Amino acid sequence: MNATxxxxxxxGIFLVLALLFALAPLVVARIWAGCFSPQKPGPDxxxxxxxxxxxRQDASVQFRSxxxxxxxxxxxxxxxxxxxxPFAVAFGQLSVGASLAMLxxxxxxVEGLAWAWMKGxxxxx
Amino acid sequence: xxxxxxALQDELRKQGVFITTLEDLYNWGRKNSVWPLQxxxxxxxxxxxxxxxxxxxxxxxxxxxxxxxPRQADLMxxxxxxxxxxxxxxxxxxxxxxxxxxxxxxxxxxISGGPFKQGYNVLKGIDRYIPVDVHIPGCPPRPxxxxxxxxxxxxxxxxxxxxxxxxxxxxRADEPSEFPVPKFGDHDLEPPHNKSVWSPPGAAGQS
Numbered sequence: 001m002n003a004t005x006x007x008x009x010x011x012g013i014f015l016v017l018a019l020l021f022a023l024a025p026l027v028v029a030r031i032w033a034g035c036f037s038p039q040k041p042g043p044d045x046x047x048x049x050x051x052x053x054x055x056r057q058d059a060s061v062q063f064r065s066x067x068x069x070x071x072x073x074x075x076x077x078x079x080x081x082x083x084x085x086p087f088a089v090a091f092g093q094l095s096v097g098a099s100l101a102m103l104x105x106x107x108x109x110v111e112g113l114a115w116a117w118m119k120g121x122x123x124x125x
Numbered sequence: 126x127x128x129x130x131x132a133l134q135d136e137l138r139k140q141g142v143f144i145t146t147l148e149d150l151y152n153w154g155r156k157n158s159v160w161p162l163q164x165x166x167x168x169x170x171x172x173x174x175x176x177x178x179x180x181x182x183x184x185x186x187x188x189x190x191x192x193x194x195p196r197q198a199d200l201m202x203x204x205x206x207x208x209x210x211x212x213x214x215x216x217x218x219x220x221x222x223x224x225x226x227x228x229x230x231x232x233x234x235x236i237s238g239g240p241f242k243q244g245y246n247v248l249k250g251i252d253r254y255i256p257v258d259v260h261i262p263g264c265p266p267r268p269x270x271x272x273x274x275x276x277x278x279x280x281x282x283x284x285x286x287x288x289x290x291x292x293x294x295x296x297r298a299d300e301p302s303e304f305p306v307p308k309f310g311d312h313d314l315e316p317p318h319n320k321s322v323w324s325p326p327g328a329a330g331q332s
Contacts, residue, residue: 052214
């Protein structure tokens with residue numbers, strides 16, 4: 001095997017083959033539809049599938065932007081739990097620097113909680 | 126399309142040459158990969174589930190892939206009682222399936238209304254609204270009966286022509302792919318049946 005191949009050439013060949021692999025069935029299906037099986041779109045067939053029921057409203061509805069507060073609060077507690085658990089397990093072997101770093105991290109999250117608290121997000125009425 | 130003589134085909138096969146037609150190849154592929162719509166209406170659906178489980182093993186026929194969306198399904202098994210409230214949804218699901226599509230009406234209720242035929246709220250057979258390919262009697266039919274219906278459907282698919290005057294509905298541009306979805310009227314579904322698919326017994330000769 002004395003011939004030298006450039007790896008870029010292989011990537012190029014694979015790219016073309018992958019493109020053909022994806023496009024060939026579509027082309028064959030289109031030719032098949034033209035020769036034998038006519039396409040029959042209709043209002044029902046093109047409608048949104050909702051378990052057989054007629055879709056009633058637009059599918060792209062707006063959510064209230066205030067929900068970002070819930071998302072942030074969830075993140076505060078979620079991230080806290082994920083990191084606190086290994087921290088508690090490894091607490092005995094940790095150095096002072098690592099403990100301090102963890103303290104800073106927890107304080108940052110507590111700051112977020114305090115901010116949400118002051119903003120009145122925790123008042124569930 | 127020139128058909129290959131059976132004798133010639135046989136002779137060639139003895140010589141190790143296998144020839145086939147596009148139609149045979151197409152139907153062979155289709156009949157062995159009929160994907161049903163995952164859709165059960167009543168107790169017959171329990172038998173349908175049993176048919177797809179290990180003991181009866183619908184996978185032998187290539188039909189174990191129950192699709193949760195009509196977009197990917199070839200076959201609708203109407204398994205159970207079709208109430209008049211459910212009938213529009215069943216017809217709409219059928220309309221949303223891509224061609225070619227087939228229907229098996231499973232059980233006494235789906236083919237005729239069954240024990241609820243005299244009731245006010247049960248459709249007396251789904252074949253009043255959509256074209257049914259195979260009817261299975263029974264209350265409920267055993268999984269073997271569903272398997273037999275599958276084999277019957279496979280025979281039907283195998284015999285469908287790709288071109289010519291006898292080609293099936295989905296090959297014709299002028300035949301509809303969608304059937305009118307019935308609406309809730311004051312007393313009954315409107316219309317009570319689709320005239321192009323079904324007409325009352327005795328009135329068949331008139332129209």
